[in-house]
Amino acid sequence: MFELRTLGSRLAGAAAVALGVSFMVFLLLHCVPGDPVDVMLGEYAAAADRLALRARLGLDLPLAEQWWHFLRGVLHGDLGVSLVSSTPVAQLLLEHFRYTALLAGAALLLAVLAGLPLGALAALHSGRAWDAAASVVAVLGMSMPSFVLGPLLIIIFAVQLRWLPVGGAEHAAGLVLPAVTLASGLAAVLARMTRAAMLEALALPHVQAARARGLAEWQVVVGHVCRNAALPVVTVLALQLGALLGGAVVTETVFNWPGLGQLLVESIARRDYPVVQGAVLLIALTYIALNTVVDFLYPRLDPRIALSA
Amino acid sequence: MKLGLRLAAVIVGGWLLVAIASSLWPPAAVTVSLPDILAPPGTDALLGRDDLGRSVLARLAAGARISLAVAAVVVTVTAVLGTALGLVAGFCGGVADSLLLRLTDVFLAFPGILLAIALAGVLGPGIGNVMIALSVVGWVGFARLARAQTLSVKQRDHVHVAHALGVTPLRIVLRHVLPLIAGPLIVEASFACAAVIVAEAGLSFLGLGVQPPTPSWGNMIRDGARYVLVAPHLVIAPGVALASLVVAINLLGDGLRDRLAPQRR
Numbered sequence: 325m326f327e328l329r330t331l332g333s334r335l336a337g338a339a340a341v342a343l344g345v346s347f348m349v350f351l352l353l354h355c356v357p358g359d360p361v362d363v364m365l366g367e368y369a370a371a372a373d374r375l376a377l378r379a380r381l382g383l384d385l386p387l388a389e390q391w392w393h394f395l396r397g398v399l400h401g402d403l404g405v406s407l408v409s410s411t412p413v414a415q416l417l418l419e420h421f422r423y424t425a426l427l428a429g430a431a432l433l434l435a436v437l438a439g440l441p442l443g444a445l446a447a448l449h450s451g452r453a454w455d456a457a458a459s460v461v462a463v464l465g466m467s468m469p470s471f472v473l474g475p476l477l478i479i480i481f482a483v484q485l486r487w488l489p490v491g492g493a494e495h496a497a498g499l500v501l502p503a504v505t506l507a508s509g510l511a512a513v514l515a516r517m518t519r520a521a522m523l524e525a526l527a528l529p530h531v532q533a534a535r536a537r538g539l540a541e542w543q544v545v546v547g548h549v550c551r552n553a554a555l556p557v558v559t560v561l562a563l564q565l566g567a568l569l570g571g572a573v574v575t576e577t578v579f580n581w582p583g584l585g586q587l588l589v590e591s592i593a594r595r596d597y598p599v600v601q602g603a604v605l606l607i608a609l610t611y612i613a614l615n616t617v618v619d620f621l622y623p624r625l626d627p628r629i630a631l632s633a
Numbered sequence: 634m635k636l637g638l639r640l641a642a643v644i645v646g647g648w649l650l651v652a653i654a655s656s657l658w659p660p661a662a663v664t665v666s667l668p669d670i671l672a673p674p675g676t677d678a679l680l681g682r683d684d685l686g687r688s689v690l691a692r693l694a695a696g697a698r699i700s701l702a703v704a705a706v707v708v709t710v711t712a713v714l715g716t717a718l719g720l721v722a723g724f725c726g727g728v729a730d731s732l733l734l735r736l737t738d739v740f741l742a743f744p745g746i747l748l749a750i751a752l753a754g755v756l757g758p759g760i761g762n763v764m765i766a767l768s769v770v771g772w773v774g775f776a777r778l779a780r781a782q783t784l785s786v787k788q789r790d791h792v793h794v795a796h797a798l799g800v801t802p803l804r805i806v807l808r809h810v811l812p813l814i815a816g817p818l819i820v821e822a823s824f825a826c827a828a829v830i831v832a833e834a835g836l837s838f839l840g841l842g843v844q845p846p847t848p849s850w851g852n853m854i855r856d857g858a859r860y861v862l863v864a865p866h867l868v869i870a871p872g873v874a875l876a877s878l879v880v881a882i883n884l885l886g887d888g889l890r891d892r893l894a895p896q897r898r
Contacts, residue, residue: 340735341735341738341739341742342742344735344736344738344739344742345739345742345743347739348739348743348748349751352751352752352755353755355752355755355756356755356756357756357757463880463883463884464876464880466883467827467876467879467880467883468876468879469831469834469835469875469876469879471834471835471838471851471854471855472854472872472875472876475854475857475858475861475868475872476868476869476872478861479861479865479868479869483861483862483865565744566741566744566745567744567745568744569744569745569747570743570744570745570746570747571745573745573746573747573750574746574835574838574839577838577839578858588750588751588754589750589754589839589840589841592750592751592754592755592841593840597755600751600754600755604743604747604748604751607743607744607747608742608743608744608747611742611743611744612742
């Protein structure tokens with residue numbers, strides 16, 4: 325009963341944020357300087373075409389009514405039609421979404437596989453060479469934007485060594501470089517957080533008790549340290565999912581990866597604003613959904629949280 | 634660690650000097666020299682020349698000026714605006730507070746620089762629009778931090794005493810709350826500087842920011858990426874410049890945090 329009520333309030337909160345997000349995305353079209361119709365059609369468009377587009381976008385209606393139309397469309401999965409290709413925006417988004425999901429999923433996996441062991445090693449050998457090396461890697465990973473790291477990786481692995489393709493999604497190998505690029509920042513943050521959480525957990529009294537009982541060091545680490553260190557690490561992971569989705573926009577452009585980010589950047593260049601709105605909305609809503617799911621996973625991980633919720 | 638901090642200070646100071654110096658010889662960054670197209674680094678041009686034969690070194694220096702200027706403007710605007718909103722919300726509580734929380738929730742629901750990309754894209758390219766887009770997105774962090782800090786400070790005894798003595802709320806906020814929360818905000822500002830520099834370069838890389846022929850590290854990487862096969866120095870030079878400045882600012886921010894806000898580790 326109690327859990328159902330918290331579930332309801334969390335969902336209501338997420339819905340409120342989603343409503344606010346859709347309003348901001350709706351307002352984007354009205355941030356276009358001057359008349360959006362002129363910007364989209366160019367100076368020499370016929371008056372009839374202008375009127376037709378104005379009516380199709382609903383720009384002739386009062387603002388509140390436009391917002392209502394937009395929202396009703398979103399709820400029906402109708403995000404309008406691309407001004408360039410005349411394809412429904414929803415269909416375009418669907419085609420590109422799976423590429424972004426694949427890239428983000430691969431990057432997430434890589435970041436966890438690299439970041440957690442790196443941070444754990446640094447914590448277990450704190451103050452020694454492993455620790456110093458891990459912190460240098462972490463600072464570099466956090467400070468190196470994807471549009472710097474990406475081209476550098478292309479120069480090394482695609483141009484000099486010729487091991488991997490420069491970009492594109494035609495071959496499975498094309499996923500490697502963009503995934504590594506996107507993963508680097510998250511891996512660095514994870515390593516740092518894992519190190520801090522493990523050091524904190526190692527200092528807890530029950531760890532000392534376990535050692536006093538004569539448990540092997542690996543038993544102490546696996547059974548008594550890791551579970552306590554898991555919660556802050558998972559929290560950071562959840563917070564960083566957004567950075568992953570946002571970073572995908574730039575990374576996809578670097579590697580010519582046909583995901584939502586590339587669609588967004590190309591649509592901005594073509595002034596195809598319905599597609600711009602749709603892509604931004606879909607990425608933001610995906611992020612909200614992921615965060616809401618993570619919120620529900622916390623109590624499973626740490627029963628102490630359910631009590632205070 | 635002390636050595637790292639000193640090195641970071643030298644790097645940031647160096648880039649500041651380079652940025653100032655570059656404004657003394659502005660034409661060098663846009664002087665075209667067609668016989669020297671894509672020349673590799675050498676004695677003629679220390680870091681080589683780009684696809685129009687312009688000196689990469691001169692363009693790097695001019696780009697540093699753009700990066701640091703954008704960061705200074707955006708961080709000043711967002712820090713002042715965000716702190717003011719956070720102070721008001723935290724101090725007054727009630728409707729103002731929950732309104733601000735809802736609003737920041739909505740802004741934070743746009744992952745990374747997505748909102749800045751969309752806004753800069755819709756506003757159209759240009760350095761002014763980059764500053765607007767990054768300011769619209771950047772105030773949120775300051776507002777959240779100032780609000781949280783204000784909430785804890787306003788329960789302290791000296792604030793209650795000031796209330797009892799009849800000090801006006803505005804004076805309490807400015808004289809008795811703001812000085813106590815300034816430390817964490819200054820730390821936040823240093824990290825925000827690094828974030829804005831990366832974001833500006835990112836927008837310019839996507840073609841949404843600073844437009845050619847004005848050099849920016851982001852649009853230098855964008856243009857250089859087309860010649861990666863024949864002239865990798867066009868990407869490596871601005872890439873290393875950007876990474877060095879961002880690493881150095883983040884290290885300085887870490888140092889500041891240890892000194893000003895040790896509880897926020």
